[in-house]
Amino acid sequence: MGAYDKFCQSCGMPMDKDPAKGGTKKDGTKTQKYCSLCYEKGAFKDNFTSADEMVSFVKGKLKEMGYGSLKRWFFTSHIPKLERWQV
16 A cells, blocks of 8 residues: 555645545446545546646645645645556
């Protein structure tokens, strides 16, 4: 089990915070690898091609939610280490 297994392997959200408790595979079954905000029916819901794009997007969402710059950095610093971005 890896250090980031309990996080969405795309955006880094803790999987226990995902309202749908995981994204869906092509056949409709749940996956615990990606959250429902990132992954649906076996495909990513965004068109991001790099971890930097995801970091910018997540930081923007966290700012909208009222998180300060330190927390935004903390919550996004591990995104480049997630499985989706290890290509």
